Amino acid sequence: MDLKAFAVLGCAIFIFITITSTAGNEPATPTDSAPKCGKPQTPPSKGFRIVGGGAAQNNSWPWVCALVQEIKKPDGMTYRQFCDCTLIDKEWVVTAAHCLEGLTPAQFNYYVKVYVGVEDLTKAMHNSAKKYNISQTIKHEGFVMKTKHNDIAVIKLHKAVEKFDNDTMPACLPTRYVGAGDYVQTSGPYNRKLCYVGGWGHTYEGESGKKGFVGSGSDKLKQTSAEIFAQVDCKRKLPVTESMFCAGYEQGGRDTCQGDSGGPLVCDDGNGTWVLHGIVSWGPGCARAGSPGVYTNVFHMKEWIKSKTGKDFDHVSGSSDTDAIAAVTETTPLYEGRFDGAEVPIV
Numbered sequence: 001m002d003l004k005a006f007a008v009l010g011c012a013i014f015i016f017i018t019i020t021s022t023a024g025n026e027p028a029t030p031t032d033s034a035p036k037c038g039k040p041q042t043p044p045s046k047g048f049r050i051v052g053g054g055a056a057q058n059n060s061w062p063w064v065c066a067l068v069q070e071i072k073k074p075d076g077m078t079y080r081q082f083c084d085c086t087l088i089d090k091e092w093v094v095t096a097a098h099c100l101e102g103l104t105p106a107q108f109n110y111y112v113k114v115y116v117g118v119e120d121l122t123k124a125m126h127n128s129a130k131k132y133n134i135s136q137t138i139k140h141e142g143f144v145m146k147t148k149h150n151d152i153a154v155i156k157l158h159k160a161v162e163k164f165d166n167d168t169m170p171a172c173l174p175t176r177y178v179g180a181g182d183y184v185q186t187s188g189p190y191n192r193k194l195c196y197v198g199g200w201g202h203t204y205e206g207e208s209g210k211k212g213f214v215g216s217g218s219d220k221l222k223q224t225s226a227e228i229f230a231q232v233d234c235k236r237k238l239p240v241t242e243s244m245f246c247a248g249y250e251q252g253g254r255d256t257c258q259g260d261s262g263g264p265l266v267c268d269d270g271n272g273t274w275v276l277h278g279i280v281s282w283g284p285g286c287a288r289a290g291s292p293g294v295y296t297n298v299f300h301m302k303e304w305i306k307s308k309t310g311k312d313f314d315h316v317s318g319s320s321d322t323d324a325i326a327a328v329t330e331t332t333p334l335y336e337g338r339f340d341g342a343e344v345p346i347v
Ligand SMILES: *[C@@H]1O[C@H](CO)[C@@H](O)[C@H](O)[C@H]1NC(C)=O
Pocket: 041, 165, 166
């Protein structure tokens, strides 16, 4: 394709996106009176994999989304979920920056689809109403692959979600750091706040990708609980930066794993309002005793998210405290991202 043709095509795509996003900004309809974020029909629960978890109940994770690579091959289309994401607005999702590695932005936007409002990926792969093209990906400028510092990216859908319902609803963004101060809902001998993680990733450490499955570990959404570690406890175990926190169990057994990267850690911040506090980022193995999972601290990233999306996410109010954080030690070779990586297409 010569340059001019490319420019014309670029223009056409730009116009198309402008038209569709205008259509998404229509005047308020009755559905706009529905809760705007974080109010699932059924709250997330401990359930009964992720690792050590159980099947999610219907309509308890309306904000979780899947990044699925769809590639046409000689023997047909292949569908492969490699990371997760979270709906935070009608047209924006957040994920981990490391989920964007391996592909150029153009390849990523072309081959990756966002499955929104789904629990069963095998059903979703043939349901065009639940699949969104990507119009833009923005990776954090300060992201460091080796240490997973600033592991966050926002993705703009090619068109806005038409309405929020029991299947599809964004999570709220936090108004405070989840590890700070007192929380009402606490759990276990360490009196830690109990939160929940969901995704389609591996159900045990070292599991290989399943043939015939779309999900990297499971086609059905799985969930488990995780306790939030105080930053001081987290720092004692792992080289975390101020953009991260730890969650999991001292004894191991429940955790996120490969394929869960980019997905949500949510907490009930009061009155059944579910808030996105963490983004699945990395961890040494999965669900090992003494080794929690590491999550991107969404509260720490809130101003970045606002600046990149141009949206105001102050759905709920609260205090905004945080605590002091360690510097990264370069000696620990632990920073294993919780993803299998996108497949680089052979063109
Ligand atoms: C959504 O969930 C609420 C609460 O359970 C229920 O009252 C309502 O009928 C549901 N809406 C739909 C469209 O299923």
